[in-house]
Amino acid sequence: AQTVTQSQPEMSVQEAETVTLSCTYDTSESDYYLFWYKQPPSRQMILVIRQEAYKQQNATENRFSVNFQKAAKSFSLKISDSQLGDAAMYFCAYTRRGANSKLTFGKGITLSVRP
């Protein structure tokens, strides 16, 4: 069975600084997707970034980028120039490619941003 582990329950970053959120996963599949979702206090789950396992290039979305290490099964999220609006719970998630797939989530990490 696939598992996603986020070992840090909380992190804090100074506004305008950079922070990295860690995630590891376990799977026997070779073709899959990894995601980071953000859940602000409104509780809406918002897709932040997506990585396809067969792509070696790390995904980037504006201030958000990932460090995808397939052999190590590691998928960290880097937030640059942190803003107050980045304060939220962040979930790492995994799904294999194909029909009937489902997301497996980590427990999440609460990120606070200090002004």
Place this chain on the structure above:
Amino acid sequence: ETGVTQTPRHLVMGMTNKKSLKCEQHLGHNAMYWYKQSAKKPLELMFVYNFKEQTENNSVPSRFSPECPNSSHLFLHLHTLQPEDSALYLCASGSTGTGNTIYFGEGSWLTVV
């Protein structure tokens, strides 16, 4: 606005009541999902529907009854719930055409009294 709409946003019900949560997606996806998010637990997948057919029931108690009349609509019928069922219920939709990315609604807060 993610294209997935859930109603009601908040629901308070007694343990003997029968109520329903509704989810509608406007994204043309073929799969729809119900997730439960409790305060002390990680996100739990409850049900998956693919082209209206249930493909996953994650050992959910029968007091939760899903219904998927078409690929755009998903319901969660609730009856004789327990206080421990109080949680945020998140609906989501996705498709293999979107790289298995799923998009969530805003959630329905359920309180069982």
